[in-house]
Amino acid sequence: MTAVVPGALDTDTRPAPDAVGARTVRAARRGRRALLRRPTFLVSVAILLGWVALAVGWHAFGLQPFAKTGGLLQPPSGAHWFGTDSLGRDVFARVAAGARPALLIGPFGAALATVLGGTLGLLAGYHRGWVDTALMRFFDVLLALPSLIFLVVLVGAFGVSTPALILIVGVLFAPGIARIVRATVLVEMGKSYVQAARLQGESAFRAMLTELLPNVVGVFVIQAVLSLGAAIFITASLSFLGLGSQPPAADWGLDINANRAYLQAAWWTVVFPGVAVASIVVSANLIADNLKEVTG
Amino acid sequence: MTEPLVRVEGLTVAYRGVRVVDDVSFTIEPGGSYGLVGESGSGKSTVAGTLTASLDPDATVSATTITVDGSDVVALRREALRRFRRDVVAVVHQEPGLALNPTMTVGRQVAEVLRARGSGRADAEAATVQAFTRVGLPTPETVGVRYPHELSGGQQQRVAIAMALVARPRLLVLDEPTTGLDSTVEAGIMALIDELRTELGFATLLISHNLPLVAAHCDRVGVLRRGVLVEEGSATRVLLAPSDPYTVQLVEALPDITAGKPAGRPAADESAADEPAAQRAPDVLVTVRGLRKEYEGQAALDGVDLDLHRGEVLGVVGESGSGKTTFGRALAGLVGYDGTIAVAGGGGHGVGRDPRRTPPVQVVFQNADASLNPRRTVRQVLGRAIRLLHGAGSAEELAARVGLAADVLDRRPAQLSGGQKQRVAIARAFAGPVPLVVCDEPTSALDVSVQARILDLVLDLQRTTGTTCVFISHDLAVVRRVADRIAVFEAGRIVDLAPAERVFDDGTHPRTRALVEAAFDLRRRAGLTGRVATA
C-alpha cells in the first residue's frame, strides 16, 4: 500500500480531555450558522430553488416546449440556447418544462417514504419484540430483491399515473429509511434518559414523542433529503425505460431516451437534459452531506 | 549516582494554544516505580503519551529535556522511533478488550513483537507460551489460539502485559490498567506487575486517578492538577503528610473504609431522635421473593429473597456479573423477571404500572450523561420531574437543595460538569414523594473529589425525605459510608445480608471476606488505615 503516509501512523489521535471538551462545545454552537457559510450548501440550495421556480412557473417565461420553433437538430445558438431536437422543439424550453414532472413525483414520493419508513423505524426501534422482528424480516425480504427490478414489477402492476408513481417511490424507499431510523432509535434507547422519563410515569407514546423524536429528527431530515435525490434519479430512470412519462411530455428521462440515436450528430439533445437531472441529484446529496457534517 | 532512566524537565504540551501540561519535571530511576495521580483533565495521559512519542500531531511539545534510556524522545523519527517503541518502552492501556486486535488470535499478537525483533516462528511461539505462563493465564499452551473477546477482562489485561514485557522493555507505562476491572482481579494484576518488576528489572510509570492504588504500588508519587505537578515525593509522605492543598483535598475525599455511616442530623419528623430509622422495628416496604432473571440461558439472578425496610439504605455490592445491577433494574421495573416484587401500597410497579395507583420507583443511573435528555434544560428536567412525581416546590428550590447554583438552571447537559449532571439526576429522582430510589453506581464515573460531596448529598436527601434507598456499588468504601445494611451478591444470589459493621468486621461468607480483604489490603499497603481489620 504505497498510499500510506508514514506520519499518519505515528500518532495517537486522542487529544487530552480538556481540549476535546472545549472544541466540541464550540463546534456545536457554530453548527446552524456554519451551515449558511458553506459554499456547497448554498450553491446546492440555489440550484434546487431555481429548478423549483422553473417547475412551478415556466409558463411565465414564454417558453414553448411542444411547438416547432426552429430547424431540426440545430446546435446551440443565440435563438436557441440549448439547440433544437429532432422535431424542431427548443431544447432549453423542454429542459425547463421537464423540471415539473421531475419535481412532482420526487418530493412527494420522498416525503411519503420518509413518513412511512420513519414511523415504522421509530416504532420498531422503540417497541422491539415481535413487532420489530416481523417488520425487519419483511423489509429484509423486500431488500433482497434488486430495487430496479422490483421497481419495474411495481410499475408493471400499478401503472404509470402520477399518484401510482408517487406511491411506488414511497414504498420503494421506505424500508431503507426504516432501517436507518431504527438503528438511530436503538442507539438513543440505549441511553437511560428515555427510561428515566418512563420511570417518572410518562406514557410510552408521550415518551416516544417528546423524548426520542426530537433527538432523532436530524436523521429524518437527512434521509428525507437523500431520498429526494434518489427519487428524482429513479423517476428519470423510469422515464428513460419508457415506464414513466409518455411522449410528447417534456420529461428529462424521456428526452434522453428519445434522442439517443442522435448522440453523434446532435449531442445537445441528450447532454442538457442529462445535466439537468444530475444537477438536482447532486445538489440534494450535497445538502444531505452538509447537514450530516453539521449535526453528526 | 546513576543516571535516571527517565528524565523529564520543563515539559509543556499545548493543543491549539491551551496548555494541557505545564512545566512538568520528574525523574524515574532504572527499575524504579513512579506513580502519576490526577483527575480527568489533569494531563496525566498526555505526559505518558509524550514518553512514547504518540501524541496528536496538533500538539505542540516543548521541553528542556525528555530522555528515556539516553534517547531524546522528541527527536526520534521513523526507524529510530520504531526501535525505541519496540525495545525500550512498552505500554499497557486501560481497556484491554479494545487494545487488542479483535480479529487476530492473542498468541499471534504477542508473537508478533518477538518476530519483529528477528525471532523465528517456532522460537516466538515458545516464548509466547512462556510469557503466558509467567503472567498466570490458564492453559497457557492453548490460550494462544483464542481471540480477545473470548477472554475475561482480567485475562485480556494479562495478555496485554505479556505482550508488553516479552520484548524486555526498560520502561513500562501503565495507563489506568485496572480501571473497570473488579477489585479482586485488580489486586491480582497489580501483584503480578510488582512481581515481574522485581524479576525483570524494568521501571514502571503508573498513571491513575486512584490515589491508594498508586500509593500502594509505587515508590514515588506525583500529583497532577490541570497540567501542573503540584506535589511530588515518596508515596508514604504524599499520602500521609500531603503539603499541597489540592493533594490534601484528594486524600480527605477518599471514603474511609474504617468509618461507618456518619450520624446525621435527625429528620424533621423523627420523634425518636436518637435512634436511626433502621434500628427501630423494621417496617417492610418491599418484599422480594424468588427473583429470577435469565439472559440467553445464563442466570443473571438466581433466586433472590429480600425484605426492604422503609427508610433504610441498603448497600448492594458484588463483582461484575454478580447480578447486582440486574437486581436494581428489576426493583425499578425496567426489566422483566420471574418471581415477585411487592411494593407496599399498591400492585405492580415500574414502567408498565398504572401511575395513579402505584408509587414510582426512581433510578439514579451511573452515566449521568446518558440519563439526561440532551435537548432539555435543567429547569425543564426538574420542573417536569416535580410535576410528574407530584412534588412540592419549584425547580429553583429543588436545584438549591442539591447545591446547584441558579445560573445552571437554563443550561443543557452538554454545558455541565460530570458532578453537576449527577446532581441534576439526583434532584430528579428525589423531586417528589417517592418510596424507593435505586442508585446504580452513581459515583463510579466521577472524580474522587466530587464523589464525596455527591455521597453526602444522597445521604442528606435520603434522611430528610425518609426515602428508602438501594445503593449499588462495587466500591466497598463508598458503600460503607452510606449503607445501614449491606447485601453481598455472587452469581445471582445474595450470599450475605447484615448490618454494615457486621459485614466489615466479621462477615462470614468467603465472597464477603474476599471483597473486604481486597479493599482493606489496598489501603493498608498505601498506609491509609490506622486500624487494621481483624482478619
Added chain:
Amino acid sequence: MSTARRRLLALAGQRVVQIPLVLVVVSITTFWLVQVVPGDPGRNALGQYATAAQVRAWNVDHGVDGSLVTRYLHWIGGFVTGDWGTSFVFSEPVRDLVLGRLGNSLLLGAYAFVIMVPVAIALGALQAYRQGRRSDRAITVGLLTVSAVPEFVVGIVLLLVFAVWLRIVPVQASGALDAGFGERLRVLTLPAVVLALAYLAVLTRMVRAGTIETIRSQFHRTAVLKGLTNGQIVRRHVIRNALIPTFSVLGIYLGTLLGGSVIVETLFSYPGLGALLVTAAERKDALLLESGVMLAGAMSLGALLLTDLLFVVVDPRIRFERRATA
C-alpha cells in the same frame, strides 16, 4: 470440531431454512403484483376490444385460468420442477430465455464487480490516510457528483467520448455474444465501467469510514506502539478490520449486479436479464416476468449468503446460533 467449522455449519443450517422461506414470500408477492394487480391476463394481452369468450380461451390456452390459488400453485409447482412455461412475447420456453440472459448478466455484473472493488478499496484507503486534506475532499466531491448522475447519463457521456469520438469501443454491446472472450471483454468494458461508477461512491465511502475507524482504534495504537513497521501494521491490523464493515454492502451490490442491471443493459442494447424483464413488464408477459424476478431474487440471496459466509470466516466475533447479526 473447530469453532470455525461449527459456526459455518450453524450459519448453513439457518440459511437452509431461511432462503426457501424468503423465496416463497418473494414468489407470492411477485405473483400478486404480476397476475393479480394489473387485472386479467387475457384481457391485458388481447386488448379491450376482444370478447369475453376470446379472453377466456386465451387464458385457458396459456394456463392462466382458474382461481388465484390454483394458478399460483400450478405456477410454483412448475417452477420448482423446472417447467417455467412459455413466453408469449417471444414464443420460446421461458427457462431457456431466462437462463441464457442470466449468463450474460452474470458476466457483465462480475466484470463490473471486479473493477469496482479494488478501486473502491484503493480510493477509500487513500482518503482515510489523507483525511481532511484536499485530496480527501476532492475525491468525495468527485465521487458524489459522478454517482449522483444517473447511469444512463454517465453511460451516454462515456459513449460519446469513447465510442463516438475516439471509436475505441462499439456503440452497442450486443456484438459481445458471438466473439471470443477477449473481444467480449473489450465490448463490455464501457458498460461495466458505467455500472461500477454507479456504486463506487457508496462503497468508497464505507471503505473510508471503516479505515478511519480502524486507524483511530485503540488496537491500532497498540500496534503502532509495539514498534511494528507501517507495512506490517497495515497488512495485519488494518486491512481486515477496515473492510469487515463493508461486507454487507458488498453483498447487496453483488446481488444487484448479478441480477441484471436494467438501465445499463437497455442503454447498451445488451441482452441481459434486466432488459428482458423490462420488455416482459411492458408487454405484460406474466410467466416471463415471474420467473425472471424469482431468478434475480435467487441471485441476490445467493450473494448475501456468500457475504455471510465470508463474515463467518473472517470475523471471529460473529455468532449465528441465535439470531442474524451484522
